[in-house]
Amino acid sequence: MKNVLIIQDISGFGKCSTTVALPIVSACGVTGSIMPTAILSTHTGPEFPGFTFLDLTDNMVQMLKHWEELDIKFDAIYTGYLGRIDHVDLLIEHIPNILAPGGKIFIDPAFGDNGKYYVGFDNEYGQAQRKLVAIADYVLPNYTEACLLLERSFESLTYSEEELLEIMQELKDIGAKNVIITGVRQDKMIGAALLNEENELTYSLAKYIDQLFHGTGDVFAATVVGKYLNSANIQESIDTAVEFVPAAIQATLDDEDPITYGVHFEKVLHLLVP
Numbered sequence: 001m002k003n004v005l006i007i008q009d010i011s012g013f014g015k016c017s018t019t020v021a022l023p024i025v026s027a028c029g030v031t032g033s034i035m036p037t038a039i040l041s042t043h044t045g046p047e048f049p050g051f052t053f054l055d056l057t058d059n060m061v062q063m064l065k066h067w068e069e070l071d072i073k074f075d076a077i078y079t080g081y082l083g084r085i086d087h088v089d090l091l092i093e094h095i096p097n098i099l100a101p102g103g104k105i106f107i108d109p110a111f112g113d114n115g116k117y118y119v120g121f122d123n124e125y126g127q128a129q130r131k132l133v134a135i136a137d138y139v140l141p142n143y144t145e146a147c148l149l150l151e152r153s154f155e156s157l158t159y160s161e162e163e164l165l166e167i168m169q170e171l172k173d174i175g176a177k178n179v180i181i182t183g184v185r186q187d188k189m190i191g192a193a194l195l196n197e198e199n200e201l202t203y204s205l206a207k208y209i210d211q212l213f214h215g216t217g218d219v220f221a222a223t224v225v226g227k228y229l230n231s232a233n234i235q236e237s238i239d240t241a242v243e244f245v246p247a248a249i250q251a252t253l254d255d256e257d258p259i260t261y262g263v264h265f266e267k268v269l270h271l272l273v274p
């Protein structure tokens with residue numbers, strides 16, 4: 001059975017990062033191992049002012065040391081929201097020791113949306129994440145994160161295919177083997193674009209639902225990772241994720257909970273079961 005190491009924070013309430021990634025990869029029939037980077041009361045979005053934040057860097061060092069002593073290896077490493085710049089160098093140093101031969105590295109920068117960094121992050125954090133992009137087999141930024149990584153203007157985006165390719169190529173120039181950009185829009189559709197190792201550009205698009213939800217980037221990335229580990233087919237995995245996100249959003253809209261409670265992906269999790 002494939003085993004992916006999910007390296008993200010645990011947000012107690014609000015559904016994102018580890019609490020989303022773990023059930024999703026499990027539904028895909030993949031073992032999810034975790035290395036929490038921080039524990040928060042909620043995610044850092046504006047709906048939850050005053051969130052708590054416990055940094056777990058010291059514990060990460062201990063966990064890595066223990067796994068290295070036991071020679072534990074993972075079939076994939078999947079990083080998302082980390083929390084501290086220090087985490088980047090720690091991971092760069094240790095990932096080679098805990099990745100199985102032929103294992104894949106998935107990097108979701110997870111530091112911004114709508115043209116801005118999340119609370120607590122700045123350009124220094126974004127530029128540090130470039131080191132992870134450099135070792136990625138697959139990097140999965142949204143348009144905001146792609147622009148911030150490249151220090152490009154988000155406001156002057158034209159969303160043309162030429163510009164999209166330029167951005168993807170620049171991310172490859174940093175070192176990422178494959179680039180998956182999310183939030184790509186075409187007419188009434190939304191989805192993701194992939195520029196693969198052979199420099200082929202493909203789109204996966206689904207119906208656009210005009211409602212922003214926190215955590216959809218995490219749902220998308222976790223689905224790609226979980227499905228990929230079972231199929232080794234990145235295009236199929238992206239197609240599934242692009243369909244799964246609107247299904248989860250629709251399930252949330254159909255529920256009476258306030259949307260601040262997060263995406264109710266649990267209601268459609270069965271769609272991912274092999």
Ligand code: PXL
Nearest residue numbers: 016017043044045081118215
């Ligand atoms: O969904 C990304 C994410 C993950 N973890 C935390 C966050 C966010 C986005 O704001 O705040 C703690």
